[in-house]
Amino acid sequence: MTADSSLDRRFDRALASLRGLAVGDALGSQFFVPANYPLLKRRDLPAGPWQWTDDTEMACSVLAVLARHERIDQDALAHSFAEHHDFDRGYGPAVNRMLRLIREGGDWRELAAALFKGQGSWGNGAAMRVAPLGAWYADDPEQATHQAEISAYTTHQHREAVVGAMAVAAAAALAANPAGPPTPTDLLDGVVALVPRSAVGAGLRRARDMLDYGDAATVAAVLGSGRRTSAHDTVPFALWSAARALGDFEQVFWTTAQVGGDVDTTCAIAGGVVAAHAAGAPPAAWLEQTEELPDWVPTAVRS
Numbered sequence: 001m002t003a004d005s006s007l008d009r010r011f012d013r014a015l016a017s018l019r020g021l022a023v024g025d026a027l028g029s030q031f032f033v034p035a036n037y038p039l040l041k042r043r044d045l046p047a048g049p050w051q052w053t054d055d056t057e058m059a060c061s062v063l064a065v066l067a068r069h070e071r072i073d074q075d076a077l078a079h080s081f082a083e084h085h086d087f088d089r090g091y092g093p094a095v096n097r098m099l100r101l102i103r104e105g106g107d108w109r110e111l112a113a114a115l116f117k118g119q120g121s122w123g124n125g126a127a128m129r130v131a132p133l134g135a136w137y138a139d140d141p142e143q144a145t146h147q148a149e150i151s152a153y154t155t156h157q158h159r160e161a162v163v164g165a166m167a168v169a170a171a172a173a174l175a176a177n178p179a180g181p182p183t184p185t186d187l188l189d190g191v192v193a194l195v196p197r198s199a200v201g202a203g204l205r206r207a208r209d210m211l212d213y214g215d216a217a218t219v220a221a222v223l224g225s226g227r228r229t230s231a232h233d234t235v236p237f238a239l240w241s242a243a244r245a246l247g248d249f250e251q252v253f254w255t256t257a258q259v260g261g262d263v264d265t266t267c268a269i270a271g272g273v274v275a276a277h278a279a280g281a282p283p284a285a286w287l288e289q290t291e292e293l294p295d296w297v298p299t300a301v302r303s
């Protein structure tokens, strides 16, 4: 095995995860439209094409930076976010403003640190975009959490947002194990072991204890499903849902979407984790209905 072929495999896994993330995001966002709620109940697909949102746009930057630098380069990542920022993709107001200021020459370190009166954002932005990074580091889950931590700081400096990103990257790395996806308990145990003590970590331990619950709505009522748009209100449920059906993208999608909340983000997280392993790729028909990734996304390492 040459160094290059292992790099190519990292890229292929990350791109596969990005595609799953984009399908989860784009299809999930369809269920913010009240007219589509009955479809969700029946597990019917809305008419395409489905447009992806900020989750996918930012994840494309994560993959682009990995393909070019083979690790997270914070300056390159912050500038890619700013350069490709499309105001109409559903970003939160604080991130919209920050990315505009970076484009105008502002320093991302100062801007990200100053958000929310100096506490930093504890939103989902760092977690929702990071599954492809975890897939990239499937051969080194600890490095996945380390690189995720570095990637988070470019926009989200509150501890919970950072740990949320670490948890999603760890989950994608473990899910992508070439030997086959782990059991639900092994996945969440593995993630818990890789993240520091935090509200996200506490939520993940609770999620692990609820793996045998059949009713997603009850689990979401306990863990949260993104209604408060914080990492600790979002990541534990998304990973609970992914862990329960690794290898079955459709099942994971419907379980995640049906409880409502921040549906494009919970489905982007769960979709990116499940699709990190080839067995969890989204159905071809779903990929066809999903808007294509932007043309600046690399198609190979160093392209």
Ligand SMILES: [Mg+2]
Binding pocket: 053, 054, 055, 089, 090, 264, 265
């Ligand atoms: Mg979104």
